[in-house]
Amino acid sequence: MAESVPVRCPACRREHAFSTTTYPCACGTPLTLPLLRGGIPVEIRHRSWDDSWVSMRCPDCGRQDQWPQPEFGCDCGSVIRMPVDTAALAPPGPATAALRPLTAVAGPPPPVRRPPFRPVTIRTARDALTAAAQYLKWLGFAGVRVAGDHAANGIDLRGDDLVAQIDPTTEPTALRDIECLWLNCLNEDAVGAFFSLAGYAHDARLRADQLGVPLFVMDLTGTPQPVNDAADSLMRTGPAIT
16 A cells, blocks of 8 residues: 655645555556655646656566556645656556547447336445446346455446446545546456446546546436446447447
């Protein structure tokens, strides 16, 4: 686990304890972007694709990938980017895993005909998990089950060529959660889906659209609704888009 460092928000001057997220390389090695000692955190006012990623080579397998810039959201509403020690990264080279959307459709396939979906009323976090699992089965995914490795990578549900995360909290789902699901999908060559009860932060929605991550919201009746184009495609065609 990355060491926690004190950091002050440049917008409101509030102090935070920040820990860089550790991501798994395809070979299984945990990778943590090194923070620049003495570097100055920067408030993100205008986000760009190039500024949101850092290229890093795995010291074990030599695989070169791009990873999300370390960021955190302050209680004042600002999104803060932490400076990375680029000199400590492995020498740059051509990335072996392109930053690509999770789903790609060559042409609009015909919609899948299904019986009416029977929702599961949500009263607890476990109900939210059950509702999402039932929905994915209804979409046509086989082998949907509760993941046994949630603590390791945040995945809540698994299926045949499928991973999914469910956020049952009352706070909008954050950008980091979307990026973690996307990375898990790349590592496992699987389709991903995210379900949230409270919706998504603005920057999380933008990143999901960039990466092609299907986003759904659920109300307490347990009926998921798509909130972006990737989710619409998944709902229309199910596993056929993989």
